Amino acid sequence: MKLYKLKAAFGTFINRIQSVDSSNNLPFSGAEYNDQKDFTAIISKLQFRLARDVYEKKMTNDFLYEAIDFYNGPLIVKLNQSKTLQFFTVSPRCKTLLDQLKLPEHRFYPIFVQIDNGIDLPYYILQINNNMTPYMDYNKSSFYGRKLKTKEISLYKKGEIKSEEELLNLPDQNIFPYDCSMYIDQELDWVYMAPFFMISEKSKQLFEENGIVGMEITPFYEVESDYGKPNDLGFLNEFGGREIIINGKSTMDGLDINNFPTADKE
Structure with a gap:
């Protein structure tokens, strides 16, 4: 997808x-x-x-x-x-x-x-x-947290965090949480994964076919990380290592995470 x-x-x-x-x-x-x-x-x-x-x-x-x-x-x-x-x-x-x-x-x-x-x-x-909580299944989603001081990353597998309340109240208050694999349990053409809205193929086609002016539309895994530095997970793509799943259809379908560019491969 x-x-x-x-x-x-x-x-x-x-x-x-x-x-x-x-x-x-x-x-x-x-x-x-x-x-x-x-x-x-x-x-x-x-x-x-x-x-x-x-x-x-x-x-x-x-x-x-x-x-x-x-x-x-x-x-x-x-x-x-x-x-x-x-x-x-x-x-x-x-x-x-x-x-x-x-x-x-x-x-x-x-x-x-x-x-x-x-x-x-x-x-x-x-x-x-832009709050996706009403549309998410937390049990099917995974997350990661970045410690504000040390920048150390903690990973939370599917099922470890079961609600927005648990996510926002992690035991370590110095950890800032992010979506890693966001599972949306209904069809949506716009989904927010900070710091941008992601839009569907249908949305893109509608806007392009009707000549909408003023939009910048970039494939999810072609968004470069800021300032040429790797993202929190070490990928040179802003959303490398992250995934959005909408009713079982994933942005990673047909892709191999090992092929994504990382800083150590440059």
């Missing part, structure tokens, strides 16, 4: 939406996170535009301020409060395609985005849950 990393493309076009506080015109604005997860009241009071710099100027002449289909943001909640939510901004035609896919819990908010002076176009904010 093939999955693909999805992110807003960064290149010719501005790739981020920001909110403008109508009361004092600050370049960035937002609101406190609330457990209801419905930001209709907040969003209805905000204005949105393509991102500018902190001096209220367009970032640089190297970017095009034109309407595309897929943006990061806006940042509606503070980063340390948005542990289970992520926001993208999508065009109406992109929303039409997303409506044909099986996504984790999500909500759309209609807005207008100022693309440039005098150009305000309809868009939707996509608020999507």
